Amino acid sequence: MICNMLSAMSVMTGLCSGAAPQALSDKPPSFSVTVAQKMINAHRARHGLNALAIDSRLNAAAKAHSRDLARRNAISHRGSDGSYPKDRARRAGYNPRLASENVAVGYTNTSDVIQSWKVSRGHNANLLRRGAKHMGMGMVYRPNSGRETYWTLIIGRPR
Numbered sequence: 001m002i003c004n005m006l007s008a009m010s011v012m013t014g015l016c017s018g019a020a021p022q023a024l025s026d027k028p029p030s031f032s033v034t035v036a037q038k039m040i041n042a043h044r045a046r047h048g049l050n051a052l053a054i055d056s057r058l059n060a061a062a063k064a065h066s067r068d069l070a071r072r073n074a075i076s077h078r079g080s081d082g083s084y085p086k087d088r089a090r091r092a093g094y095n096p097r098l099a100s101e102n103v104a105v106g107y108t109n110t111s112d113v114i115q116s117w118k119v120s121r122g123h124n125a126n127l128l129r130r131g132a133k134h135m136g137m138g139m140v141y142r143p144n145s146g147r148e149t150y151w152t153l154i155i156g157r158p159r
Helices: 002-008 033-046 056-072 085-091 110-118 121-127
Strands: 096-105 134-142 148-158
Touching: 033 110, 033 121, 033 134, 056 085, 056 096, 056 134, 056 148, 085 096, 085 148, 096 110, 096 121, 110 121, 121 148
Parallel strands: none
Antiparallel strands: 096 148, 134 148
16 A cells, blocks of 8 residues: 555655665765666657657756755655745746656666666656656765665656
């Protein structure tokens, strides 16, 4: 029941997706928005969907949300100020018609977090969102937090 609720909220902890638990590490994780873009666009192409362009404003919004999650040691689509993905995209200068968000904690590299989202129904729906044009991604590394990494992906379409 709880896993179904979490999946419906598109919140990923690695516990409900069947993904292997991520080992904590003393070294910073590997993060690349271009690796994420290539993986997401290949996945979208297999489903007959358009490629997404990286948008620096969505990168900034995603990074800010990851920073907020790390500061709170939390995982949520709601920011500490009550904001949601569209609010954060707008605040970063992107005027969204659509803003879908995936979040995750604990993954040690970009490839693993994208792969985990592909096998999670709610997250995968966001990756395959029809009409999306842009993406932005951010990750914050907070050693000794118990979760270590905080990932945010925003997929959007402007007005």
